[in-house]
Amino acid sequence: MKATETNFLQFLKGPKQFVIPIYQRTYSWTKKQCAQLWDDIERISEDVNLSAHFLGSIVYVEKGLYHVTSVPQLLVIDGQQRLTTLSLILSAFSEVMGEQIKTCESITSKKVRNYFLFNAEEDDDTQYKLLLTQKDRQTYIDLLERNEFEDDHSKRIVENQKYFKDKIMKSQLTLDEIYQALNKLIVVDIALDRDKDNPQLIFESLNSTGLDLSQADLIRNYFLMGLQPKEQEYLYNKYWYKLEMKFDKLPDSSYFDRFIRDYITLKTGVIPKIGFVYEAFKSYVTEHAHLTTEEIIIDVYSYGQYYVNLNLHDKDPVLENVFRDIRGLRVDTANPFLMQVYNDYVQNIINKDELITVFRLVESYVFRRAICSIPTNSLNNTFAALSKEIDKTDYLNSLKAAFIFKTSYRRFPSDEEFRRDLLIKDLYNFRNRNYLLRKLENHNRKEIVNVENYTIEHIMPQNKNLSVEWQTALGSEWEAIQLSYLHTLGNLTLTGYNSELSDRSFSEKLSLVGGFKDSPLWLNRSVSKFTTWKKESIEERANILAERAITVWQSPTLSEDVLKRFKKNENESKSKTDYSIEHHANAFSSETHKLYDLLKTRILNIDSSVHEEVKKFYIAFKYGNRNFVDLLPAKQTIKIWLNCKFGELHDPDHLGRDVTDIGHRGNGDIEISLKSETDLEPIMDLIQQSFILNSDQDE
Known part of the structure; x- marks a missing residue:
């Protein structure tokens, strides 16, 4: 590998061709990045004390990939984005001169093209200093040759070149000043020899942060x-x-x-x-x-x-x-x-x-x-x-x-x-409410109803100021009924007449044009069978819909004989690794066993999804697949480890010990000893904090 700091324009001079491999991503610089580069060029021009500006590196394979030609072909491994962008600036610069929009005494348009954009003495593809990849290639060639662009051309190539051309034309700087700024640009020229260097390893080291390239x-x-x-x-x-x-x-x-x-x-x-x-x-x-x-x-x-x-x-x-x-x-x-x-x-x-x-x-x-x-x-x-x-x-x-x-x-x-949760859940504010109603409506239908053409209708209105007619229909507890049942399954349906139905009485919603009796939807047929709408009506319809839901979203069923066969396999696979609390029986004293039972009950009560998992060396309490507290029983105490970094929890009593660099059984860097029931409350506060921290993390 040869690495040399060099002037960018001199780097481009002489017969050579930079080839962007077919597998490299296409040109991706945005206007924001182009603007930053242009600002740098203007700043360089205005700062007479600045002799050079470093742009970064250009890495390429020098030998071993292409057949010998009069023009060395260099396979670009890294730096193709800045190389392409600078070539677009030079293209725009030469066009401004060629169209005589501005004049330049330092260099001519022809020389810019022959020195930096073309290999002047060559034909075919070898005449271009830069060969891009995929559809960028033809777009860039058409740009240099001033050809018409194809329909599927690379818009970013064209747009960015136009951006630089506009900047050059409108700039207060002369072309000579811009050219002098371009002459101050420095790159590190890194040439790899395929016979001696490993391009992949070098490429990885240059892209080690993963910020520029996606994982794909x-x-x-x-x-x-x-x-x-x-x-x-x-x-x-x-x-x-x-x-x-x-x-x-x-x-x-x-x-x-x-x-x-x-x-x-x-x-x-x-x-x-x-x-x-x-x-x-x-x-x-x-x-x-x-x-x-x-x-x-x-x-x-x-x-x-x-x-x-x-x-x-x-x-x-x-x-x-x-x-x-x-x-x-x-x-x-x-x-x-x-x-x-x-x-x-x-x-x-x-x-x-x-x-x-x-x-x-x-x-x-x-x-x-x-x-x-x-x-x-x-x-x-x-x-x-x-x-x-x-x-x-x-x-x-x-x-x-x-x-x-x-x-x-x-x-x-x-x-x-x-069924239980479906009947009581707030489904109006449920993320999958449209999916739910669509599936219920279209169950066993050949003519599919597009739910997107309808809106959600509350049969009992959302308006907190219910009409006297609605209050009478619901009874003296109408406020509590509205609060409890408004967004539940039994009270929701679909309609294309939401504005017409609005807060009307139930009898009007049934009978008007576009009302429930006039609707072709199954969901509304399940409403039209009722003559009044009250708590019992909502519950009855909810049960009808819940029965349908159980049919739509079926649970797996197997005969006892089949289940026993798989149960045996299940037990055999688990027997090698599963432990019960008896595995730790000898570690307990009667006092610590009682203490453990109290602690276990309190931990399990944190959330219905918290569960105990007995391991070989400790007892874990998990939320999802994540341990948030681990316990190790002993005769005099119960060791507790919280799956957090030391200092993450609010611990005013300094109960936690930092075991970050000390070997221990459980997960996390905080260790606590529980010796008596009197310490349970402050320790539970720390365990609760650990639960919150760990439950917020996606597995």
Whole structure:
């Protein structure tokens, strides 16, 4: 590797061509970045004491990739964005001179083009100093040649060059002053020898913060950078570029990174942290060294197509109907599992009906949990591990058993729990209210009703100043009834006549044009059977809708014989790692056991989703998948560790000890000793703080 500080304009002079590899991202500088560079140029020009301005480095491969020509072709590894932007400035500068808008004594327009933009003595593509990637290439060439742009040209290339041209024309600086400023620009010229240097390692060190490139960008470069150009172009064009085009149709660019994270989760069963997806991917590839680069890219390509179908549109209308419902719930954490199921369908391990059954079970699981307000922060780990719980020789039964066996915060809510919470939940302010009403309305319908064409209607009005007629219908407790039942299932429906219905009496809402009796909607037919609307009416209709909901979002069921078979397997798999409180029996004294029971009761009462998990060396209390307090019983005391950094909690009594650098059993850096019941209250306050801190963190 050779690194040299050099004048940028001198760096461009002489026969050479900088080639942006096909796998590099396209030109992406925004107006904000261009404005910053232009401000720097003006400042440089005005500061006579400033002899140089450092721009950064340009890293390229000097040997070993391209055939020998009269023009050395240099493969740019890093710095292509600033190299492109500076070339756009030079293009704009030469155009202003060529159009005689301003004059310059220091250099001519022809020399700017011949020195810095073209290899003047060459033909074909070798005449251009800079060859960009993908559609940027033709746009940049058309810009230099003053050709008409193609319909799908790179708008950013054109817009940024125009921005600099406008700045040059309107600037108070002369062209000579601008040219002198450009002459002060300095870059570090880093030339790599492919036979001696490792471009990938150098590229990683230059992009170690991960701020400039997305995780997907880094992975693409990791795959393609080390290959020969023809192989790069083949794999990029055949797979990666096609996948990027599919992802471009999704709402934002972050979907590609999220897909890669889900792909690694699916393959390894471990969820990488957002900023470390690239590292996790490299580890996965290293562990699967028997696979070729093409085999891995093909696999990524296949799962990427599944991901796009799941999150955008599937060409199969039957599957698309199912996928649309999953999208409506916005449960991205299920994607690793759903992609695996989709792959099993493509590989003919399951048929379409089985695929639909699996997806409907997942939909019911997620929706029932949302209705029952079960925390979602454990769902990603649940779905990451779920495919391992499936016996592919008995796919559906094993999945149903896996759901049935889940308890505590992972549970699949029963019909009773689902019904109970559905009847009392504030559904008007529920995130998935439209999804709920759409599914209830369209159950078993072939002519689908588009809920988006309707608005939510409160049968008993929202107006706190209810009319005398409504007060009479509801009875003397009308205020309490309105407060308790207003936003609940029984009182909500859909209408296209919201303004007409407004706060009218129930009899008017029934009979007017567009009213409940005149409506084609099933939800309104369930209202029109009533002659009055009061507490009992709301409850009765809520029960009708809840029964329908139990049919729409079904729970898994298995016969006792089948369940016993999977229960046996479940017990066998758990027996190796599960512990009960008896495992720690010898550690307790009668006094500390009593103290432990008191403490356990208080901790479990913090939240209904808090659960105890006995480990080999300590007893954990968890919210979701996260320990927030760990206990270790002894004869004289109970050791307590809080899963927080020392100093994070408000501890006025200084009960916590800093064990950050001291070996200990539990999680976290705060250790407390509980010796008597009198210390319970202040310790519980600290445990409560730890719970709040940990419950706020997404797993």
